[in-house]
Amino acid sequence: MFGRLASAGLLALTLTATRASADAVSDFYRGKSVQLVLGYGPGGGYDVYARLVARYLGKYIPGGPTVVVVNMPGAGSLRATNFLYATAPKDGLTIGAFARDMPLMGVMGGNSNVQFDPRKFTWLGSVSSSANDSYLLFLRKDAAAQSIADATRPGGAPVVISGTAEGATGNDVAILMRDTIGLNVKIINGYPDSGAMFLAVDRKEVDGRFVGLSAVSSAKPDWLKPAANMRVLLQFGRAERNPAFPDAPTARELARDERARALIGLAELPYQLSRPMVAPPGVPADRAKALQDGFMAMQADPEYLGEAARLGLDVSPVDAARAARLVDELAVAPRDLIDYMKKLQHPEP
Secondary structure: OHHHHHHHHHHHHHHHHHHHHHHHHHHHHOOOEEEEEEOOOOOOHHHHHHHHHHHHHHHHOOOOOEEEEEEOOOHHHHHHHHHHHHHOOOOOOEEEEOOOOHHHHHHHOOOOOOOOOHHHOEEEEEOOOOOOOOEEEEEEOOOOOOOHHHHOOOOOOOEEEEOOOOOOHHHHHHHHHHHHHOOOEEEEOOOOOHHHHHHHHHOOOOOEEEEEHHHHHHHOHHHHOOOOOEEEEEEEOOOOOOOOOOOOOEHHHHOOOHHHHHHHHHHHHHHHHOOEEEEOOOOOHHHHHHHHHHHHHHOOOHHHHHHHHHHOOOOOOEEHHHHHHHHHHHHOOOHHHHHHHHHHHOOOO
16 A cells, blocks of 8 residues: 555656646746758758758647747858857757768868767757658750760760759769769869859759759759750669659669779768757757657647648658668768768868
């Protein structure tokens, strides 16, 4: 009898403490705004995703705060990533989204511009993953290369693509493809954001670009129409071909040897976090859990899913625990492969 009474008392205390914690979180967020710091400018795929999340996430955070997107472009989202890690308030009122390659950049080390450890972020997860998405080489149909065989032929004319800066996703993938499958590629850097790179292709300043399918679906759906002046030559970020592009080979299929295939596999790990979202390190545990739970609860909202479908956005979420495990996998990758990726993002002059 005493044991049952003690157990009942402990359960009551636990429930009371849980309710008190939930009430404290709700009281904290009620009437406040959460800033969603985005590492890119307006108009691109990351921006479309961020604004979609901002419209729905507040419904699933206790207290119902509003969520406001703050664009902070620069250095392929490195500026925003550093801000989120080192400068942003750690009270749970700031979250952020950055490029999928930032975790890899963070574990490589040796770059003084990288001021974050991805393992220490308060991970919320990822809105989408490589389950349905692909990172694709889109080329205009009037480009010199008419097939992947043309684009990888020794001595062939280079595929000219747009880029933002060294270390940005599109640049890294292009160079990796040069080194592992023999892609003839020339990168024109200096474009400020994804919107400008799309425009560069349309203006025929370049032949094409590496870009995520989800970004194209939302920002340039015309590229996916049969009558469009665009074709997909190559798929990256997945082990098997996306069924939507059965004629475009994957990078792994074209790898020159086993080391090349291992490099591709390492570089593709971040693509399981296609649209990563975090809060700064050190967010109080109860608020961190509220943000993480709210992030995943939002993924089942019928209105959210319906709007994502209308915008052409993939929703294949990854939760906080899985995101953290993927980052840990990157951190223990073989050193020689990490060293290659380091040189890829920061080539010697």
